Amino acid sequence: MKAIIAGLLLLVCSAGVYGQRTIEEGARQNWMDRVYVGGGLGLNGGTDGFGNRFFYIGLMPIVGYMVTNQFSVGTGLTYQRYNYPDFNVTLTQYGASPFARYNFNQLFLYSEYMLLNTPTFDNAQRRTFNRMLVGAGFSQPIGARRGAINAMALYDVLYNQSERAFASPWVFRVFFSF
Numbered sequence: 001m002k003a004i005i006a007g008l009l010l011l012v013c014s015a016g017v018y019g020q021r022t023i024e025e026g027a028r029q030n031w032m033d034r035v036y037v038g039g040g041l042g043l044n045g046g047t048d049g050f051g052n053r054f055f056y057i058g059l060m061p062i063v064g065y066m067v068t069n070q071f072s073v074g075t076g077l078t079y080q081r082y083n084y085p086d087f088n089v090t091l092t093q094y095g096a097s098p099f100a101r102y103n104f105n106q107l108f109l110y111s112e113y114m115l116l117n118t119p120t121f122d123n124a125q126r127r128t129f130n131r132m133l134v135g136a137g138f139s140q141p142i143g144a145r146r147g148a149i150n151a152m153a154l155y156d157v158l159y160n161q162s163e164r165a166f167a168s169p170w171v172f173r174v175f176f177s178f
Contacts, residue, residue: 156171
């Protein structure tokens with residue numbers, strides 16, 4: 001029973017998989033040695049802040065470039081689908097998120113600018129929202145190779161509660177890297 005509950009908890013939490021590798025400083029490498037790809041999958045459901053039942057699924061692929069072993073830049077794409085069964089409403093969102101990350105051993109600083117296009121709740125029109133996420137994270141290596149579990153806390157410095165586009169300015173992510 002505990003295994004089932006733990007499995008369900010993993011399913012309802014958003015998790016991303018980001019590829020990250022190290023480059024040998026001073027060694028001659030082509031640009032493809034510095035490129036990494038990854039992505040994430042989100043799955044959630046329950047009741048939102050307004051008491052409405054919902055189901056969510058999201059797909060977030062990324063591509064990054066390691067400028068140095070400590071600093072990388074890249075961009076991610078976002079596709080999210082929300083279903084509100086009580087209202088028979090489905091919302092499809094998509095966007096892009098350029099990012100930058102600077103590593104200090106296991107700690108890292110992270111920033112991301114997100115453009116997210118979504119229909120209004122009544123599906124009458126689409127609207128694009130901006131988010132500027134900044135924060136920090138921790139990376140714990142697992143295994144003998146490149147694997148790690150990462151956690152980060154981000155704050156949206158452009159958050160506007162009156163828009164009701166996002167429930168909170170805080171974003172928490174846990175993801176694996178390989």
